[in-house]
Amino acid sequence: MPDLTGKRVLDVACGAGFYSRIFKRLGAETVVGIDIESSMVDVARQIETEQPLGITYEVGDAAELPVLGAFDVVAPIWAFVHAKDSGEYHEMVSRCAANLVSGGTMVALCSNPDIDLDKMSVYPRYGLSITPKEKHGDRQVIHIEMDVEPHVGFDGFFWPAGTTEEAMEKAGLVDVRRLPNRAPGHEAGLSEKGYWADFVANPPFALYTATKP
Template sequence: MEVASPTPVGSPCCFPEPCCSPERSGMMQKTVHLDRISEQYQASSTQYDSVKNLPYAFVERETLLGGLPDLTGKSVLDVACGTGYYSRLFKRLGAEHVVGVDIEKSMIDCAREVEEKDPLGITFDVWDAARLPVLGEFDVVAPIWAFVHAKDVEEYYEMVLRCTRNLKSGGTMVALCSNPDIDIEKMSVYPRYGLSITPKEKHGDLQVIHIQMDVEPPVGFDGFFWPAGITEEAMARAGLVDIRRRPNLAPGHVAGVSTKGYWADFVANPPFGLFTATKP
């Protein structure tokens, strides 16, 4: 999933892809699992940014902002950048150098089209997070909804490790992941905030979910709810330290959310959790 006022993308993407051959982008060995993900994102790429106008996305944004360090003059790698919504936010927050990568070429095409029309100096490229090479030494690596698509725990670890290799010493990973403590029964309130999540079949021990956002036409994709401890263990195995889960935040409620307020039900049980860690 991927704040600044949201700018929906409302027209077809046509900016050409000049340099991402399958060999270069690590896409030669796509699996049935990845093909399914790709099909879902292709169907929604032209309007993916529009979901950032939905209420749930305001909580996602505030939670992410609460875990970011000061980006002034920093370099940022946005992993699973989609159409570049957060990449553009990072640039507007003062980052000097921003690179966005995503497995889905149609998303990158859209991101490049926006960049061509309103240049911010962001580079976009096609890469699978599970095959991500070292693209540089970044102050911040931000995998946002990237790990939710790992097909098994070893691929989850691999994604975290490859993201870590792109961090400079002292750099910060800011990872928006599925909520390991989700209460599935309480997800019934989600339509109030512009999305619905439907549990589907199990994939081994993992709960498969379908997330659908309330835009027209609807935007949706499948993913997994990963159990508690997986993200922290993966980060520790990758050599990261100071691993913390950050609090969920809502707009205008930095110090907390009223138990009776509009945001309370969602903030208490969001589909995501934000984890930060440091590379020694």
């Protein structure tokens, strides 16, 4: 993430607002979270009522995302994994990009196109599990469970390499980059024998950034 001090952030597929609250605590002036699941938005709003940070939550589909404002950062976290086909994937990315100001940054957490499904058995050690399901055409369907409070579980797809970069460039974004895998708290990575080594070697996600010219 860039420095969020005084910035306006849109959290797409916000769920119960886990990242929205992090963004606000990192100094964002305005944070708006949006999610298709009204039950998750209800939880986020309840947490906001109990622990007010000034975050606004809305119910909405990333595939039909309107322009909700002019944001410095748009963060689709696990949003694009829900796209039903490549057309919807591109539509989600385009609609997220439309909410960025010129010079704004998109930070997208997507499924790892290079995932080794046989090595996912280590994930419960890190608080999550991923179960492969039947394929949908040529795409691998997965079920993700996260050991967080409130509980998070959802189905999604592993998309092939190049999908995210192509969609971002088609949406008019520049400086599209996939960031290197790093362990929490390790600016330069980590030892091959560290606790997070197995996770970093085969993470379920890939992190991309891009800029709106």
